[in-house]
Amino acid sequence: MHAAWFDFLGVFALLAVFGAVAILSIVLRELAPSGGLTGRGRYLLAAGMGMGVLAFAAKASAIALMVAMPQATLTQLSGLREVTRPARKDNFAPTYPRRSDSAQKRRYVWAALPVVAPAPEADPVSPEKVALGERLFHDKRLSLDRSIACASCHDVHGGAGIDGRPTARGIGGQLGGRNAPTVWNAAFQARLFLDGRAASLEEQAKGPPVNPLEMGMHSLADVAARVVAEPDYRAAFARVFGAERQIDIDVVVAAIAAYERTLITPDTPYDRFVRGDPRALDAAQQRGMALFETLGCVVCHVGPNFSSASVYDTGAPYRLFPAYANDYTSRYRLLEDVGRSPDGSRRGLWRAPSLRNVALTGPYFHNGAVDKLEEAVRIMITAQLGRRILAEPRVEQLAYWSAAEQGWRHGARRAVTEDDVRDIAAFLRGLSGDRLQAVKRLQRDASLTMSHTGRPAGVEGRNCYVNRPRPVV
Ligand code: HEC
Ligand code: HEC
Structure with missing residues (x-):
């Protein structure tokens, strides 16, 4: 039982006892003799006054009880909602x-980002597949003139997954019409591209290789053929997807998507x-x-x-x-x-x-x-x-x-x-993300000259600061 109830009973008992003693003595000693009351009459008068005193005692103790009770219990008992006053600045x-x-x-409800991105059952993430996807993402041979990789526009090793330009620049220095969004946390998006025209990372990754302003390949089959032409890719695909699985665009984008599912920043x-x-x-x-x-x-x-x-x-x-x-x-x-x-x-x-x-x-x-x-x-x-x-x-x-x-x-x-x-x-x-910010700080502190990719000029390929991104708890 809550301490407040003891206060209640205590005050009540105290007032009742004092009241009874006081009434009896007043009635028996003063009122009854002066009013000429005897026998039963004396006790009826005492009882009547006693009732009044008891009611007073009950009220007084109820007040004591409410004063002693914590606010929360009180609001709960009264069925009212607790009202908290917002801080001054937020008092809209x-x-x-x-x-x-x-x-x-x-x-x-505000929620944190999960530390693992969701992946479709058909394209589960495995370390080998991620490593393969990372290579493909950084491979310029997937573009017509072998000059542009996904990472050329989405610099993940040395930057925030963008190229820092207003609109993207593809093969032959051609400017596209849209800003390249970051690929970090794209794995959590249900609609990809700025206008949401792709429903999965796999579907999205089939876009840029054949976009004439981006990687400029003539067909998705040509993209797969570029991969098949490399013996070390053939071996890696066999390890990840099985030797009997033919290398086509679907396995290429599956590997790229698996890699992108590790590009998340819950940190x-x-x-x-x-x-x-x-x-x-x-x-x-x-x-x-x-x-x-x-x-x-x-x-x-x-x-x-x-x-x-x-x-x-x-x-x-x-x-x-x-x-x-x-x-x-x-x-x-x-x-x-x-x-x-x-x-x-x-x-x-x-x-x-x-x-x-x-x-x-x-x-x-x-x-x-x-x-x-x-x-x-x-x-x-x-x-x-x-x-x-x-x-x-x-x-x-x-x-x-x-x-x-x-x-x-x-x-x-x-x-x-x-x-x-x-x-x-x-x-x-x-x-x-902490790691992306750290990269930015490092680059700023070192006052390095930036190339357009946000990577220090002259540093090509694998970035010198960040290891392969992995989910951080
Ligand atoms: C020439 C620069 C360029 C290249 C190369 C490029 N992208 Fe993009 N990427 C963009 C631009 C621009 C957009 C937005 C286009 C739009 O929404 O119409 C985009 C959008 C995306 C998105 C959607 C992100 C989001 O928030 O919806 C992903 C994912 C992505 N690219 C991954 C890739 C992958 C994988 C490759 C390589 C196969 C690649 N990109 C190659 C410029 C590029
Ligand atoms: C009615 C929907 C809507 C509301 C409300 C809204 N936004 Fe946006 N926001 C968008 C859309 C759509 C875009 C993309 C526009 C584009 O790319 O041209 C966007 C883009 C942005 C961008 C730029 C992102 C980028 O990478 O280019 C920022 C920053 C942003 N919103 C912040 C906010 C903030 C802060 C608020 C509240 C003050 C807000 N938004 C309210 C729909 C909304």
């Missing part, structure tokens, strides 16, 4: 228009934070994380891979971008390419990308037109959330028509400020 006025009741009840401050280390993110990053949820970034950048096109959330992989009219669209030519929308459409439709390692993978957006992470955040706040960014923190008054109630409803919300932009960007920096 409610956002209008309100989300539907059911949406309000759905609480957002981020964010993941440590949600796994239970409260100091993994600093105060600004935590404010940014809360804003990321309350402003609604999580609608599209949802789940452990921060994308509504990931294996954890496949409900709505494609999103209009820009969704709201804004000044950035013309400044950064955001509608020259409309993604999945038919040509001539005035609205772009894209897969919601993952934001893991986003601080390391600029320039941003499908055309790589934006260099700074803060600017990308500003664009998202205006173009995707329809909010304005104000210089000063203040409360915006809103009025909106409620058809259901046939009347204007009024509300207020805290304006988004440049401080918020900085906090959100700080949070996004907490999504960078």
